[in-house]
Amino acid sequence: MSVTPDEALSVSPADAHEISAEAAKLSRRHFVGKVWQVIFASSTLVGIVALTTLLLNIVNSAFGYVAVENTVQPEHLAINGVPIERMPKEDLVAVLESHVSAGLMRRFENEIPWEERTREDVYNLVLERVVDPKPVAQWSLYESLFTVDAIRQEMVERYPEADLIFKSWVTPSFITSPQSSNAFNAGVRTAILGSLWTISIAIIFSFPIGVGAAIYLQEYAKDNLINRIITLNINNLAGVPSIIYGILGLALFVRLLGQVTSGAIFGYTDPMTANGRTILSAGLTLGLLILPLIIINAQEAIKAVPNSLRQASYGIGATRWQTIWHHVLPSALPGILTGTILAISRAIGETAPLVVVGASTFITFDPDGPFSKFTTLPVQIYQWTARPQDVFRNLAAGGIIVLLLMLLSMNAIAVLLRNRYSRRI
Amino acid sequence: MASLNPESSNGRYAIEAKDLNLYYGDFRAVKDTNMKFERNKITAIIGPSGCGKSTVLRAFNRMNELIPIYHATGEVIFNGTNIYNDDVDPVEVRRHIGMVFQKPNPFPKSIYENVAWGVRKVTNYKGKLDDIVEQSLRQAALWDEVKDILDQSGLALSGGQQQRLCIARTLAVKPNVVLMDEPASALDPIATLRIEELIQELKKDYTIIIVTHNMQQAARASDYTAFFNMDEDRAGFLVEYDRTTKMFTNPEKRLTEDYISGRFG
Numbered sequence: 001m002s003v004t005p006d007e008a009l010s011v012s013p014a015d016a017h018e019i020s021a022e023a024a025k026l027s028r029r030h031f032v033g034k035v036w037q038v039i040f041a042s043s044t045l046v047g048i049v050a051l052t053t054l055l056l057n058i059v060n061s062a063f064g065y066v067a068v069e070n071t072v073q074p075e076h077l078a079i080n081g082v083p084i085e086r087m088p089k090e091d092l093v094a095v096l097e098s099h100v101s102a103g104l105m106r107r108f109e110n111e112i113p114w115e116e117r118t119r120e121d122v123y124n125l126v127l128e129r130v131v132d133p134k135p136v137a138q139w140s141l142y143e144s145l146f147t148v149d150a151i152r153q154e155m156v157e158r159y160p161e162a163d164l165i166f167k168s169w170v171t172p173s174f175i176t177s178p179q180s181s182n183a184f185n186a187g188v189r190t191a192i193l194g195s196l197w198t199i200s201i202a203i204i205f206s207f208p209i210g211v212g213a214a215i216y217l218q219e220y221a222k223d224n225l226i227n228r229i230i231t232l233n234i235n236n237l238a239g240v241p242s243i244i245y246g247i248l249g250l251a252l253f254v255r256l257l258g259q260v261t262s263g264a265i266f267g268y269t270d271p272m273t274a275n276g277r278t279i280l281s282a283g284l285t286l287g288l289l290i291l292p293l294i295i296i297n298a299q300e301a302i303k304a305v306p307n308s309l310r311q312a313s314y315g316i317g318a319t320r321w322q323t324i325w326h327h328v329l330p331s332a333l334p335g336i337l338t339g340t341i342l343a344i345s346r347a348i349g350e351t352a353p354l355v356v357v358g359a360s361t362f363i364t365f366d367p368d369g370p371f372s373k374f375t376t377l378p379v380q381i382y383q384w385t386a387r388p389q390d391v392f393r394n395l396a397a398g399g400i401i402v403l404l405l406m407l408l409s410m411n412a413i414a415v416l417l418r419n420r421y422s423r424r425i
Numbered sequence: 426m427a428s429l430n431p432e433s434s435n436g437r438y439a440i441e442a443k444d445l446n447l448y449y450g451d452f453r454a455v456k457d458t459n460m461k462f463e464r465n466k467i468t469a470i471i472g473p474s475g476c477g478k479s480t481v482l483r484a485f486n487r488m489n490e491l492i493p494i495y496h497a498t499g500e501v502i503f504n505g506t507n508i509y510n511d512d513v514d515p516v517e518v519r520r521h522i523g524m525v526f527q528k529p530n531p532f533p534k535s536i537y538e539n540v541a542w543g544v545r546k547v548t549n550y551k552g553k554l555d556d557i558v559e560q561s562l563r564q565a566a567l568w569d570e571v572k573d574i575l576d577q578s579g580l581a582l583s584g585g586q587q588q589r590l591c592i593a594r595t596l597a598v599k600p601n602v603v604l605m606d607e608p609a610s611a612l613d614p615i616a617t618l619r620i621e622e623l624i625q626e627l628k629k630d631y632t633i634i635i636v637t638h639n640m641q642q643a644a645r646a647s648d649y650t651a652f653f654n655m656d657e658d659r660a661g662f663l664v665e666y667d668r669t670t671k672m673f674t675n676p677e678k679r680l681t682e683d684y685i686s687g688r689f690g
Contacts, residue, residue: 315523
């Protein structure tokens with residue numbers, strides 16, 4: 001019996017029913033999948049929106065119009081019609097003398113005698129101390145861009161004396177200037193240096209110890225109750241609030257080891273830091289804080305090294321140490337480095353423990369070693385936001401941008417290092 | 426320290442297991458094994474999954490000791506010394522009794538370094554490394570394929586090449602015995618054949634013990650065959666051990682015949 005193609009393709013009504021039921025089920029399955037896809041996509045969207053809001057908020061404060069009012073108008077300082085821009089040094093000194101206290105003049109004299117100062121230097125002193133421009137009002141970037149007319153209106157009504165300038169709070173001089181009580185002169189130099197110092201000490205302290213502990217726990221320690229309890233506790237330590245580490249650092253490094261952290265036993269005597277509230281204390285505290293993170297990350301990295309690699313090494317008669325040093329650690333290194341840099345990124349942003357350990361909120365000189373007073377970027381930002389004058393909020397936004405850039409570049413270094421070491425194999 | 430120097434013995438047997446019992450914790454994985462491995466011969470160990478053939482193999486170079494709950498009783502005599510004696514260092518054992526694993530596991534280093542590392546770090550070889558690298562790669566029948574790419578990563582090679590690289594790495598430290606734990610099971614048929622040919626070449630210089638799942642491989646490539654099976658209590662035991670030709674044509678035990686003819690396992 002022959003079957004025509006038509007017959008072969010024809011479908012009985014019962015079959016057709018089954019097929020359409022099957023198709024309905026399939027489209028239902030696809031629908032469920034679509035729903036979940038939308039849910040996951042919106043979760044991502046929430047994260048992106050939050051991040052964008054944060055960035056916009058910061059940028060909004062970091063740039064914008066500022067109304068600047070001079071304490072003394074420069075025109076009023078002209079002598080015989082010569083404005084201060086064209087005055088010789090001697091006249092500038094005279095201007096300075098007639099406007100600031102005798103005590104301050106003596107202090108300037110003590111720092112650098114007038115004869116040795118350049119005209120430029122004296123001119124800057126006049127600008128800073130006599131003309132003394134002060135921000136009287138500031139507007140956000142959004143307002144500056146879209147409500148310029150309202151701003152000009154307000155300027156005319158409320159600040160007729162003031163100049164309106166568009167200011168970026170993040171400038172090269174913002175990064176290179178030390179802290180100052182004048183918002184226009186204030187910068188983050190001391191804070192950046194303080195951050196770098198404390199972080200370096202934290203790394204030097206916790207990287208070798210953390211990796212060493214991870215190697216021990218992963219490669220040497222037997223899998224018994226005690227070691228499991230130790231591992232569990234390290235995991236818990238990683239979740240302890242950072243302020244607790246601050247209190248620990250205060251008790252341990254500042255109080256108990258004050259002689260060491262103040263540098264007294266090394267013959268370093270400075271009455272300002274004799275209490276042990278130094279960079280060293282802060283660095284060690286941050287080191288303690290990131291130690292569990294480094295241990296956990298390094299443990300994970302070492303655990304991820306395939307056992308076949310260890311067997312290969314043991315199989316040709318290598319010792320345990322040779323196996324660890326030549327095979328396990330090189331393979332785990334990218335992971336260890338990534339984990340460490342993530343831990344460091346966390347330490348850079350820490351504020352609370354440093355406040356407890358005794359970060360100075362206002363210092364204008366650079367830290368010159370592990371035994372000096374310090375402040376760090378987050379502490380500086382915190383201090384600015386806590387000030388009553390609104391203008392420091394803009395400075396804080398600038399500081400946050402610098403901090404974010406630092407974090408970004410650290411993460412970039414992490415990625416580069418990891419790629420470099422992974423490519424070597 | 427007991428001497429494991431291969432020159433110190435030239436008896437007929439390279440390795441001899443006496444009353445060997447192997448345990449994982451309380452579980453006895455292999456029981457009461459007595460067997461001798463003839464020098465410069467290939468001995469295949471076959472048996473169903475879980476019968477403890479790999480455990481036995483790894484007992485011969487104390488590789489099992491990387492598993493914390495493992496322990497052994499009985500003796501493994503290598504060159505007149507029981508390698509389980511207290512004064513024998515397992516590191517020294519593994520240097521003389523090399524091992525090739527089921528999955529190719531080259532070091533994540535260059536081809537050259539894969540071979541040279543062990544020579545530099547494990548043996549006291551004072552000659553030129555280049556020579557021993559070439560010699561080992563030639564022995565492993567890999568030299569012609571890699572002589573121009575010695576500085577490339579060992580992981581860039583194909584599976585069969587990687588396994589031959591692992592063999593070269595093992596040979597480079599001049600072991601006396603080479604243990605092979607299913608060396609071809611992760612490879613395609615052509616690569617498997619090359620490995621088998623290579624093993625035939627190697628028996629001139631080495632004693633080879635090979636665990637295999639593949640009965641044809643045992644029949645093709647080995648001089649002696651040992652058949653392990655499992656007890657009711659899941660402990661592996663040696664059923665029969667004889668010349669391969671006899672094992673595959675006229676085995677003594679019914680169990681062996683059933684396994685070899687494919688009736689179980």
